[in-house]
Amino acid sequence: MRVLIIGNGAAGNQAAACIRKHSSECEIVMFARESFPEYSACALPDVLAGWIPLDKTFLKTSLDYEQLQIKTCFGQEVNNVDINKQCLEAGDKKYYYDRLIMATGSQPIIPKIDGSQLNGNFVVKTPQDIERIIDHKPTRAVIVGAGNIGVETASALRNRGCIVYLIEMQDRIMPLLYDKKPADIIQTMLEQEDIRVFTGERVTGVAGEQQVERLLTDQQEIECDTVIWAAGVRQNVELARKAGLKIGGLGGIEVNKYMQCSEPGVFACGDCVQSPHVYTGKPSLSLLWSSAKRQADVAAANCMGKLDEYEGNCSVVIEEIMGIPCVAIGLNLHGLAGYETEVIEHESEDLYYRLLAVDDRVAGFQCVGSLEGTGSIFTMIKKGTPLSEARKLLHNKGSISTMAWYMDSSRYIFGEY
Numbered sequence: 106m107r108v109l110i111i112g113n114g115a116a117g118n119q120a121a122a123c124i125r126k127h128s129s130e131c132e133i134v135m136f137a138r139e140s141f142p143e144y145s146a147c148a149l150p151d152v153l154a155g156w157i158p159l160d161k162t163f164l165k166t167s168l169d170y171e172q173l174q175i176k177t178c179f180g181q182e183v184n185n186v187d188i189n190k191q192c193l194e195a196g197d198k199k200y201y202y203d204r205l206i207m208a209t210g211s212q213p214i215i216p217k218i219d220g221s222q223l224n225g226n227f228v229v230k231t232p233q234d235i236e237r238i239i240d241h242k243p244t245r246a247v248i249v250g251a252g253n254i255g256v257e258t259a260s261a262l263r264n265r266g267c268i269v270y271l272i273e274m275q276d277r278i279m280p281l282l283y284d285k286k287p288a289d290i291i292q293t294m295l296e297q298e299d300i301r302v303f304t305g306e307r308v309t310g311v312a313g314e315q316q317v318e319r320l321l322t323d324q325q326e327i328e329c330d331t332v333i334w335a336a337g338v339r340q341n342v343e344l345a346r347k348a349g350l351k352i353g354g355l356g357g358i359e360v361n362k363y364m365q366c367s368e369p370g371v372f373a374c375g376d377c378v379q380s381p382h383v384y385t386g387k388p389s390l391s392l393l394w395s396s397a398k399r400q401a402d403v404a405a406a407n408c409m410g411k412l413d414e415y416e417g418n419c420s421v422v423i424e425e426i427m428g429i430p431c432v433a434i435g436l437n438l439h440g441l442a443g444y445e446t447e448v449i450e451h452e453s454e455d456l457y458y459r460l461l462a463v464d465d466r467v468a469g470f471q472c473v474g475s476l477e478g479t480g481s482i483f484t485m486i487k488k489g490t491p492l493s494e495a496r497k498l499l500h501n502k503g504s505i506s507t508m509a510w511y512m513d514s515s516r517y518i519f520g521e522y
């Protein structure tokens with residue numbers, strides 16, 4: 106059996122490792138545009154901040170692929186997939202497959218507005234992007250988009266001593282993860298470190314002669330030498346579209362719960378797919394490392410004839426912002442629009458959290474100040490555990506020690522505590 110994998114990111118590598126676990130015989134060939142081994146995109150802001158060296162972001166060496174008996178065609182763009190002939194084209198060669206895994210990922214969007222091509226515009230996606238930003242020696246930077254990548258990039262550049270502005274079009278930072286109140290708490294934390302945050306503002310252009318000099322919004326002009334675009338990503342689905350695979354309404358490759366695409370023998374996983382949300386069952390884009398890995402496990406297992414089902418997307422984003430642990434799991438009020446949602450909040454001097462529940466089921470959790478209990482809450486949300494069951498589970502399983510802070514500070518959530 107020969108499996109070809111397009112993509113050397115979290116999804117492609119997890120799929121390859123999982124296939125190898127299922128079979129020592131199977132021939133595995135991986136393709137990637139970049140010529141270097143797997144790296145962690147999540148660690149890139151830490152390099153920008155100066156906390157870790159760039160080489161620490163690489164998760165594999167060439168030897169690791171050899172040891173797993175994975176053939177690599179890195180630095181090779183796949184130009185065409187012929188589903189009928191079960192082959193793909195890269196360079197001037199054709200490669201035939203029994204199974205194909207599309208793990209083509211996503212890329213950051215730079216909008217086509219005035220000045221966005223000037224020297225001084227950047228994105229944060231690859232190790233080279235970080236090298237380019239550092240070589241540019243930014244002193245006044247505007248980060249466009251205050252999702253988690255934008256916020257991490259802003260704090261990283263602040264740590265390098267830059268004057269940093271963070272612009273967000275929505276009414277709050279990290280609008281897909283947090284509701285207004287916790288988002289405002291995090292915004293205050295950023296502002297206390299002198300990051301200048303502007304929400305509800307739309308970027309209209311970038312001005313400068315050869316080089317970025319100013320960023321223009323619908324409300325102001327900001328003098329700067331660097332603009333970093335963190336305003337969303339686009340799924341890499343052109344190859345899949347050209348091959349005749351179905352693309353969903355959200356722009357991701359359509360897959361079933363086995364991560365199978367619309368054509369036989371082809372699977373997909375990671376940022377390039379859209380899958381049902383674990384809670385709502387509606388199509389969603391996850392764009393997270395943990396989902397990419399889980400989807401890859403499912404794709405790999407099914408492609409090797411072992412049955413595995415993807416339970417659906419459930420986001421978990423854990424990060425340290427200005428030294429303070431922050432976590433967002435499941436859906437926020439925006440994601441639960443249309444559902445009658447109960448909000449259970451706790452606020453004390455150094456801890457804020459809110460738990461969202463719909464019909465007695467835990468649906469989302471946002472916390473600033475602690476990470477404890479995160480794993481258990483993630484499981485509860487994924488399983489749709491009712492609040493009452495959650496109470497029993499916590500009590501009986503003796504997980505009280507790991508949940509200690511949670512139980513202690515949220516007595517009223519679980520009634521009897």
Ligand SMILES: Cc1cc2nc3c(=O)[nH]c(=O)nc-3n(C[C@H](O)[C@H](O)[C@H](O)COP(=O)(O)OP(=O)(O)OC[C@H]3O[C@@H](n4cnc5c(N)ncnc54)[C@H](O)[C@@H]3O)c2cc1C
Pocket residue numbers: 111112113114115116117136137138139145146147148149150181182183184208209210211212229230253254341344374375376377392393394395397421422423424
């Ligand atoms: C700065 C940053 C911080 C992040 N932080 C977090 C975080 O804290 N938590 C979290 O969960 N997630 C985070 N993410 C998101 C997470 O990194 C991604 O969800 C995950 O890496 C996606 O992996 P992937 O394999 O699906 O895609 P990608 O990593 O995008 O890999 C796609 C691969 O496909 C290859 N490819 C595409 N088209 C072709 C072609 N035609 N021919 C050959 N090769 C092709 C590319 O070369 C690449 O190797 C972060 C992302 C970034 C950029």
